[in-house]
Amino acid sequence: MDGTEPDPREVEFQALVDADGRIEPRDWMPDAYRRSLVRQIAQHAHSEIIGMQPEGNWITRAPSLRRKAILMAKVQDEAGHGLYLYAAAETLGVSRDELLDLLHAGKQKYSSIFNYPTLTWADMGAIGWLVDGAAITNQVPLCRCSYGPYARAMVRICKEESFHQRQGFESLLTLSRGTVEQKAMAQDAVDRWWYPSLAMFGPPDSESTHTGTSMAWGIKRFSNDELRQKFVDMTVPQSEVLGLRIPDPDLRWNEERGHYDFTAPDWEELRRVISGDGPCNRQRIEHRVSVHERGSWVSDAAAAYAAKHADGEVAA
């Protein structure tokens, strides 16, 4: 294509997207659309499975059987979410193994939030309330994303995330209404997770590299700053019910804008964490790779068993 004569397939593709239609795996799509989706879905899938680590950290130390069962169910959900998303990515012609190799080699990223450590039990509550709350804010519009398999995966994920956020809120509320020490622990967790949660929406619109095209392709519906504002507006009233303080002295309701004014996260810190220099980056990938390698005998054994019984095997 020389630019003056648009590819008719591309015209048809864009018309379908503009009419809020859905693109399905075997439809023609621009290479850049495919690449952009693979990048985004893979990053999302990686975030789900890396996100199992900071929470898995507290399963053995959950304060009650009830909290332990809840936390295990949540971590199991993250594995499931990873699977839905890897499956969605595979419809674009990449393989899950290939994507995992890229993750392990540091060539694909995951959400920067999971490079922060979970220092106390209250972090489980703060992650559910703030991190999953931010994730939901990001993900709900993705349920209407132009790529069908991604949108369908997001519908399932959003339904399940709602439990994640509510259990986190409830857990923090219990701590906040508990002893002085418990309340202090909850406040400390909110103090540490607030700004990293705001950073989950990505760089400010003025610096976002992917927003423009993602919007035109119907992958993204709202800009990073719009979603961040939405999250703050939803979360501040919840913090009042919790009786916990948002660690931002400049946070206040702006009558004129109809939104809260708030302090932006430290973008320099976000850049550092994304580029590999966060508190836990190395640990997360090392752990991921080691589990992958140490667990490979399980899939090898299953494959050997399947090969041995391949003849005459019928599904139950």
Add this chain to the structure above:
Amino acid sequence: MTAEPLWEVFVRSRRGLSHIHAGSLHAPDAAMALRNARDVYTRRQEGVSIWVVPSSSITASSPDEKDAFFDPAGDKVYRHPTFYDIPDEVRHL
């Protein structure tokens, strides 16, 4: 590690309804696919029955031919009940 085959998962949410495509997963064999499908797609009692089908066994119509393929139905509006004019006073028809 060898790549495990891909399976399509269909879930019947309750008796009386048909199986609906829920998603896909990798598994070495049908029995494992079924177990994994249970763990992945029915963690919240979303189903009472699951089918797993090797993705390679599915034959699909081609999106490139979709117009031509589905065209024959396009000009046969007389297949719909609303095609027929019936006097207003006629009941139960």
